[in-house]
Amino acid sequence: MPAAGLSILDARVLEAAADYCAEFTSAAPFPHVVIENFLDPAFADELLASFPAFERGNSVGDDGAPGGKSTLDRIRGLGPAYQRLDDAIKSPEFLHAVGQLTGIDGLIYDPWYLGRGTHENRNGMALDPPVDFNFHPSERWHRRLNLIVYLNPEWEPCWGGCLEPFRDPHADARPVCSVAPLFNRCVIFETSGRSWHAFDPIRLPPERDGLTRSSTALYFYTRDRPAEETAPRHTTFYVNRQLPVRIDEGRTLSRDDVAEIRQLLEPRDAHIRMLYAENTALRRAQDRGLTGHLLYLARRAYVRFRR
Structure with missing residues (x-):
């Protein structure tokens, strides 16, 4: 019988922890790993069933106007499934397990859910590559990991919304790889001065226009990090995408x-x-x-x- 903090995970995840850790540490352009069927299947279904309506979250953008992205950080108010999620991710067993998957020990749970919780994006939305804030907004904790679980049971990679790690968005028009936001797929990546990530524009077919890109995002911290990875405190900052590689000299624009x-x-x-x-x-x-x-x-x- 798994510990309470591990009961939300699919048992096969921890059985392959060493392999996932090796994949995480060797991944380009920065440490990350993609884990299929991350959560126990029944629990993933419960999270999907309790996912909040778009209107319930905060859809006001950085410019102060309502937009196509909605976030909600008070997840315990979403019912038993999200209360169970919150109880699990703050447990020593879960934090140790994520450390096994990434090789980063001493992970800290953020009880205030600053920037994290449920995320939902409507058709047409995209994310230009950011580097995330590197310290907790109110504590002296180093931000170390983003853990995202996608909750989209009906999704095709050609519909966009795919996570895109970039080596250098100032110069590169193409990401290193692309990860579709498929149901119960988890992406864990290290947050650092080089963890540029984005997602491409959501382009749903007319008959699927009502779908949204839904996920639960979790951030984890440590009290220290290696000196060579430590930078002065900064907020999240973005780089606008470069022109696509097909837009080049001699091309007739369509x-x-x-x-x-x-x-x-x-x-x-x-x-x-x-x-x-x-x-x-x-x-x-x-x-x-x-x-x-x-x-x-x-x-x-x-x-x-x-x-």
Whole structure:
């Protein structure tokens, strides 16, 4: 009889832990592993049955407007299945098991679920490659692992939404590989300064337009990490995708080519608008009150001194 913290896993996962760990540590472009049938099948069905409606989660994007992604971090409110999940993943047995799968010991569970929980994406959504924040927002813990379990019983790889690890999204138009978000498939990857990951645009056929890309995402931390992997604290930052390799000199652009180029330009323009808005808000804040008046006097004195 498995320990309570391990009862949610398919028994075959831990039987092959050494093989998965070897795959994790040797994977390119950064340590990761794909595990099929990660959860006990009956438990995976329970999570799917209790998955929250899109409207129940937070669908407000970074720009403050409602979008096509919904997240919910208070998973214990989703019923017995998610309460069991929460009980399991914080147990010493489960944390030790994930350490066996990855070779990373001393993993810490995040009781606040900051950034994690249920994730759902509608048709048309995509993720440009980010590097995730590297420290817990409120603790001095190093973020070490993302563990994602997909809950899509009906999905074809050609529909997009596939996880894409990148070597260097500043230069590479293509990911190293592509992982479809199939039901009860788990992806575990190490979070570091080189763990660039994305998913390609979801393009559902008209008869499947109501489907969404659903998953449960879990983050794990450690109190320390190797010095050569440690970087100053930073937030999550993104790199917009490069032009597809087919867009090259001499090509006559098709209707689809033009549409894709416009799709690639739109987030860049939105990012520029957001940066200008943030800059304007910062300057307005600086101009207010005593501090703003002192800054005004300092700038005025500096300009006159330069003359």
